[in-house]
Amino acid sequence: MFTLLFVAFLLADVLLRFWLASRQIRHVRLHRDQVPEAFAARIGLRSHQRAADYTVAKMRLGMVERLVEAAVLVGFTLLGGLQVLDLWFGRLFENDMLRQLALIGAVFAIMGLIGLPFAYYNKFRLEQRFGFNRMTPRLFAADCIKTLALSLAFGTPLAAAVLWIMGNTGPAWVWWAWGTWVLFNILLIWLFPTVIAPLFNTFKPLEDPTIAQRIEALLKRCGFSVKGLFVMDGSRRSAHGNAYFTGFGNARRIVFFDTLLSRLNADEIEAVLAHELGHFRHRHIIRRMALSFLLSLVFFMALGWLSQQIWFYEGLGVVPQFGRPNDALALLLFFLVVPVFTFWVTPLAAWFSRRDEFQADRYAAEQSSGEALVSALVKLYDDNAATLTPDPVHSAFYDSHPPAMQRIAQLQHAVN
DSSP, rough: OOOHHHHHHHHHHHHHHHHHHHHHHHHHHTTSOOOOOGGGGHHHHHHHHHHHHHHHHHHHHHHHHHHHHHHHHHHTTTHHHHHHHHHHHHHHOOHHHHHHHHHHHHHHHHHHHHHHHHHHHHIIHHHHHOOOOOOOHHHHHHHHHHHHHHIIIIIHHHHHHHHHHHHGGGGHHHHHHHHHHHHHHHHHHHHHIIGGGGGOOEEEHHHHHHHHHHHHHHHHHHHHHSEEEEEEEEGTTTTTTEEEEEGGGGGGOOOOOOHTTTTTTHHHHHHHHHHHHHHHHHTHHHHHHHHHHHHHHHHHHHHHHHTOOOHHHTTTTOOTTTTTTTTHHHHHHHHHHHHHHHHHGHHHHHHHHHHHHHHHHHHHHHHHHHHHHHEEEHHHHHTTTTSSSHHHHHHHHSSSSOOOHHHHHHHHHOOO
């Protein structure tokens, strides 16, 4: 019965994704040859068409990638892939911890290798074709090696800790495992700005005194403190621009991509930063973290129950081996199939995210300049080839940010 339920949800997942993607492609192509009136004075037809073509290309690549992901999932589960790997590592390792760590590592390695061609194609074909890629194959390989090293350095102790907890702390293992997961995520957030991020990019203090003074005045006006203002060499990899906050408390820092600073003027940079400050002022980041930790507890509790049900394993193509721990199998099966069953809450998460974006926009208009934020957003839409005409259904289902026309209209209303 569980097998049929899993197959039904997986088919529905793939079909719905394809239907939404088809709607997006059709809608974007239908409006490809006319710039929306609200943007006609600022974005040219060629830029609009480029954005449409870029969107369609990404959607098509995503459809192929999702098909491959679904096939890999079926291969690991119903076709017996996990079972084969588990039995093979059982013959190879006598130590249960090593056997289970090897199984987890092998599954993630296989998934990473399968996803590698898509990442390469996306970077050196799709992004290259639209003028965004600035990464060399050597840098791509270096990033892959660093990512692998970090995954092993952080992932192996985490997996070992969770497996030990599952096997040695009795029924209360769910709470101990959840606490370990929360602490692990907090550790990553703490280490990211000073340890992890510098492995991939160079960070230098913001040197433009005019912009620095404007930002410091904005921070003082908003009652917000940071440890420093930094510029990241984003142009080393991509032409896309961005800015973000990172760190905790007094260790918070603001990071600008150099590509962003090269395109926006001082008023626009201040407005973009004011928007990000709006997320902090309205506690969006804290709420999202709290919700994430709460949901992870729910998932661990569900895993705790499912790991004791024989139908959970057999329904997904695995026969657990008695007389030895099957905790790695339970972890892998759960985290492989959970996205199939939780995909349906995507529109709800997207709606809450769009609501937060509108709220942050209003805060930016109050603390800075709404007109400057509109100008900055239009430039970013243009530079990043973001479609101005997304399909309404696709947008409502997926988009974490409001569609361009809605967002600009809301800002102009707030200004007026």
